[in-house]
């Protein structure tokens with residue numbers, strides 16, 4: 229929507245201060261961490277280990293956790309498994325991906341510190357009964373490169389307490405065992421700062437019954453991103469508003485409150501706009517490398533790209549509609565490409581498959597059966613019938629499939645240049661079509677910050693005693709979420725959560741987190 233030059237976004241005018249009469253309690257501590265997500269919980273344990281007394285305040289009734297993948301460079305697991313990666317190349321790719329619109333010092337900070345931070349977390353997870361492996365679903369084809377940097381935490385045979393939920397459960401338990409308080413049902417509504425002085429605390433709670441937290445050493449904002457705030461999406465990345473869906477868990481916790489309370493005391497957002505957004509394909513379609521067609525039944529791209537390119541690319545099609553189409557051999561074709569070592573990729577594969585595990589055809593078939601039952605995938609014995617179920621023009625669709633089969637037969641994609649080994653014909657019934665759904669996971673831009681997680685103002689000066697970690701922080705991603713580094717969203721929560729906790733506690737990061745030689 230067009231905005232006049234005088235238009236003001238709702239958060240641009242700071243709200244009135246909260247009167248003392250509405251504050252019913254005052255608590256003194258060293259550090260207040262806002263948000264019990266991965267970044268906040270890592271920050272709390274790190275600050276405590278560094279000798280401070282932190283308190284976490286969390287607006288929900290429980291901690292937040294989701295997903296599987298956690299990126300780090302050169303962890304002890306990499307060393308144990310003999311996995312060698314050219315990490316300098318990863319950074320170069322990442323910078324190219326962003327066209328240098330990222331703060332490269334933050335990337336190098338991650339590159340050098342993430343290994344030791346992951347080692348610290350592995351120790352905690354293993355002591356809590358979890359195991360750790362490296363994800364094997366990363367894309368191994370030549371067109372864009374993903375790297376084996378992704379750690380998975382799991383309990384064998386117990387998916388319900390595996391992955392990042394299981395990990396966060398252990399972090400919460402450790403936090404409580406250390407005597408660190410987590411105050412649930414405590415939404416932070418204001419930061420306390422006198423003019424240009426340091427941030428001295430937080431006000432949290434609800435009207436009429438607020439608590440004032442005095443934080444001697446600082447406040448760490450770890451409130452997640454703002455993807456559930458449509459106004460902020462419109463301001464910082466309006467393209468994302470075209471996505472089909474948005475998911476988060478717990479749903480709608482990520483509404484940008486941390487960004488706002490920081491801006492009200494002088495914090496600046498990152499300089500680069502629009503912000504990047506994590507928009508993946510909803511897993512149901514299982515798009516793989518198969519033919520994609522739009523609502524007119526026409527092919528429109530080389531399908532051999534990452535999930536983010538697929539979800540964003542399909543939004544450009546009429547009505548934002550696209551399908552992935554394959555035949556009875558489809559999953560066998562995927563199996564072969566995995567076996568050849570040219571397949572994989574985020575959401576092209578089972579998200580939790582570990583190095584050393586076989587790609588599980590039966591599990592994929594079961595998943596497909598589920599998707600057919602839920603209506604995410606349609607299935608038919610003829611292409612005509614399939615086109616009707618997809619509601620695309622039958623003749624155009626059949627002509628597209630015929631052309632695609634011709635390209636497959638000649639092993640040369642003259643139309644979009646896809647690798648010939650991924651041109652698999654669509655000839656054997658039943659035929660399948662999965663609707664591609666672009667789903668926003670997180671908005672990955674945020675507050676301006678430096679390598680010590682200090683929040684910066686418009687002059688790039690640190691605001692004393694105010695820190696940020698996790699997806700509330702900015703400067704790390706641009707243009708698009710770099711799926712070349714699967715799990716980097718969680719990866720930065722771990723590394724910068726740890727740095728924020730240690731710095732806020734007044735300790736030297738280099739003394740506590742040794743740098744890796746990258």
Ligand SMILES: Cc1cc2nc3c(=O)[nH]c(=O)nc-3n(C[C@H](O)[C@H](O)[C@H](O)COP(=O)(O)OP(=O)(O)OC[C@H]3O[C@@H](n4cnc5c(N)ncnc54)[C@H](O)[C@@H]3O)c2cc1C
Pocket residue numbers: 262263264265266267268285286287288290291292293294295296297298299414415416417450451452453475476477481482485486668669670697698699700714715716717718719721
């Ligand atoms: C379905 C899904 C799967 C994903 N899978 C992966 C994956 O496999 N790998 C990966 O790297 N990334 C993944 N991501 C992204 C990743 O989960 C996030 O980037 C990351 O977890 C953010 O962590 P965080 O600690 O910064 O924020 P959050 O986990 O969002 O935690 C922030 C916490 O702050 C609380 N909070 C917010 N405002 C306030 C307030 N005013 N006062 C008090 N508390 C407040 C929230 O309730 C929340 O508990 C996934 C995202 C989704 C949606």
